[in-house]
Amino acid sequence: MMLRSYRSELYKLRKRPATWVVFGVWLVLMLVFTYLFPYLSYRSGKSGADAIKLPNLLPAALPTQGLLGYAVWGGSLIVVLGALTLGSEYGWGTLKTMLSNGPGRLTVFCAQVAAMFTSLAGLVVVAFVCSALASVVIAASTGASIAGPAAFALALSMAVAWLILCMWCLFGVVLAIVIRGTALSVGLGLVWVLAVENIIRATASSVPVIAGIEKALPGVNAGSLVAALGTPAAGSGGDGVAAVVGGGQAAIVVALYLLLFGAVGALLLRRRDVL
Amino acid sequence: MKASRESRRAASSDTAPLARTHRPEPVRVIGLTKRYGDVVAVGGLTLTVRRGEVYGFLGPNGAGKTTTLRMLVGLVSPTAGLAEVLGATPGAPSSLARIGAMVETPALYPYLSGRDNLTLLAMQAGVPRRRVQEVLEAVGLAQRARDRFVTYSLGMKQRLGVAAALLKDPELLLLDEPTNGLDPIGVAEMRTLIRRLGDEGKAVLLSSHQLGEVEQLCDRVGVIFRGRLVTEGTVQELRGRGGVLIRATPLDRAETGLVALLGRDRVTVRGDSLYAEADPDEVASITRHLASDGIDLHEVRREERSLEDVFLALNADQEGGGRADDVT
Numbered sequence: 001m002m003l004r005s006y007r008s009e010l011y012k013l014r015k016r017p018a019t020w021v022v023f024g025v026w027l028v029l030m031l032v033f034t035y036l037f038p039y040l041s042y043r044s045g046k047s048g049a050d051a052i053k054l055p056n057l058l059p060a061a062l063p064t065q066g067l068l069g070y071a072v073w074g075g076s077l078i079v080v081l082g083a084l085t086l087g088s089e090y091g092w093g094t095l096k097t098m099l100s101n102g103p104g105r106l107t108v109f110c111a112q113v114a115a116m117f118t119s120l121a122g123l124v125v126v127a128f129v130c131s132a133l134a135s136v137v138i139a140a141s142t143g144a145s146i147a148g149p150a151a152f153a154l155a156l157s158m159a160v161a162w163l164i165l166c167m168w169c170l171f172g173v174v175l176a177i178v179i180r181g182t183a184l185s186v187g188l189g190l191v192w193v194l195a196v197e198n199i200i201r202a203t204a205s206s207v208p209v210i211a212g213i214e215k216a217l218p219g220v221n222a223g224s225l226v227a228a229l230g231t232p233a234a235g236s237g238g239d240g241v242a243a244v245v246g247g248g249q250a251a252i253v254v255a256l257y258l259l260l261f262g263a264v265g266a267l268l269l270r271r272r273d274v275l
Numbered sequence: 276m277k278a279s280r281e282s283r284r285a286a287s288s289d290t291a292p293l294a295r296t297h298r299p300e301p302v303r304v305i306g307l308t309k310r311y312g313d314v315v316a317v318g319g320l321t322l323t324v325r326r327g328e329v330y331g332f333l334g335p336n337g338a339g340k341t342t343t344l345r346m347l348v349g350l351v352s353p354t355a356g357l358a359e360v361l362g363a364t365p366g367a368p369s370s371l372a373r374i375g376a377m378v379e380t381p382a383l384y385p386y387l388s389g390r391d392n393l394t395l396l397a398m399q400a401g402v403p404r405r406r407v408q409e410v411l412e413a414v415g416l417a418q419r420a421r422d423r424f425v426t427y428s429l430g431m432k433q434r435l436g437v438a439a440a441l442l443k444d445p446e447l448l449l450l451d452e453p454t455n456g457l458d459p460i461g462v463a464e465m466r467t468l469i470r471r472l473g474d475e476g477k478a479v480l481l482s483s484h485q486l487g488e489v490e491q492l493c494d495r496v497g498v499i500f501r502g503r504l505v506t507e508g509t510v511q512e513l514r515g516r517g518g519v520l521i522r523a524t525p526l527d528r529a530e531t532g533l534v535a536l537l538g539r540d541r542v543t544v545r546g547d548s549l550y551a552e553a554d555p556d557e558v559a560s561i562t563r564h565l566a567s568d569g570i571d572l573h574e575v576r577r578e579e580r581s582l583e584d585v586f587l588a589l590n591a592d593q594e595g596g597g598r599a600d601d602v603t
Contacts, residue, residue: 001368004398004401012384012387015387093380094384096378097383097439099366100349100350100374100376101399102399102400103371104368107368275345275351
């Protein structure tokens with residue numbers, strides 16, 4: 001029953017234009033912010049502490065440079081995907097159709113989450129392939145080495161990328177289930193990821209209590225996890241990559257958020273009336 | 276509060292608590308109640324839908340029909356009461372696998388075609404793909420199956436919703452206003468389809484506002500007002516025996532003759548006519564009796580109460596006397 005539901009959820013995601021739009025925008029932004037803009041910055045010959053160094057853009061640095069966008073802006077788009085996927089089910093009334101079609105509520109929820117996680121795994125693979133192609137193009141155009149990264153480092157980087165995207169996706173899912181709709185959950189998700197966390201980060205250095213809160217934020221821990229793999233932060237700091245906490249703690253906190261969001265989503269969907 | 280929690284627990288246990296029979300009735304509901312805060316949407320509803328019958332669920336807007344259907348498929352938890360659907364608790368996968376439901380409006384994915392929507396539901400329910408074509412043909416949508424759901428008219432959406440409900444070849448169909456938005460031909464086709472499903476031995480719980488439709492289709496009817504079942508029976512039972520309107524002269528002798536034949540309680544004077552409660556097979560003996568008494572019969576007309584008359588009378592009763600019993 002679970003497998004049937006999982007296949008049907010994958011079918012829905014695959015056929016839904018919004019999925020492809022989010023993934024397409026995500027890939028374009030990733031290439032622009034992670035490779036194109038840094039490459040243009042490098043070509044401009046800017047010097048200083050925050051100057052882009054060519055080795056960061058080469059294939060060997062793929063496990064670190066390829067992770068740059070996942071913590072904040074990449075995550076925000078995936079929050080949108082999660083909120084859209086579940087929120088639309090409420091908006092269209094299709095949740096009641098799916099729930100009254102056979103499998104239990106938990107089966108439907110788990111199948112939806114599993115299908116989204118599968119599609120995110122595909123997105124991570126495609127994103128790293130695109131990043132690899134971009135880095136090879138940069139290497140070729142600058143006459144630098146096209147030697148690739150170590151396989152383990154690449155696999156670890158992709159696993160971290162997937163973990164972070166899954167966490168943000170479930171954040172969007174939980175918002176959609178709590179709010180039972182799309183628009184508000186998308187809006188709140190974006191405000192949280194792009195505004196609230198940034199404001200807390202900005203004030204944390206001057207207010208000790210807020211510094212403690214900062215260390216528990218999902219985006220901060222995602223950024224710390226990315227930083228722990230050696231990813232250099234962009235000069236603007238807008239990518240959220242900063243070693244606020246250690247890599248081990250960050251990995252545990254991100255995984256705990258994943259479990260928490262999943263548990264809250266499952267509990268609410270299981271217990272609440274579907275009108 | 277404690278009692279309602281216990282009821283909820285009872286209703287949510289996987290084994291239905293109602294008495295077991297060899298082959299349980301498709302729907303058995305006892306004292307089913309749903310409260311939203313102080314508002315009672317359904318209050319102590321008790322009904323049974325039998326195998327092979329089309330059961331009409333009648334009631335005005337907001338009477339609790341849709342809430343009841345939602346509870347029967349497990350979308351909404353009852354606050355109190357017991358329900359058993361195909362021998363299981365409402366919402367249990369074992370019962371949902373044998374139920375086809377269209378609750379409220381058809382809710383399907385707007386970006387998918389009609390066929391893709393059904394394919395999706397077939398995948399989820401483990402139904403062979405060939406069944407998709409069968410149900411599309413059954414509801415007359417095969418020609419437009421490739422069009423996206425969002426482009427469908429209300430009637431086409433309704434057809435697709437019914438097709439989705441039929442997909443699993445269910446033992447029990449829960450249909451909420453299935454002919455809503457259909458053109459007259461579509462209405463006739465849908466009614467034929469629903470009647471055929473009943474004749475094939477499936478149980479159909481049909482919620483409808485269309486009294487004529489219920490009158491045509493349903494074996495039994497339950498009427499719900501403010502969340503309570505106020506009457507239940509076959510259409511004939513609800514309509515009563517009907518009567519005969521007689522214009523005759525002299526009226527007083529005709530009245531005396533009729534009272535002698537039928538009894539005082541079955542005869543009333545309506546202006547210059549008499550009205551006698553009588554079964555259709557009594558009409559001939561009434562006319563014979565009056566004629567043999569030398570009474571001139573100017574008009575003898577059979578009068579039957581329609582379901583609409585019954586419904587409106589019940590509505591008037593509820594509006595007039597139901598305030599004290601108001602569940603809200």
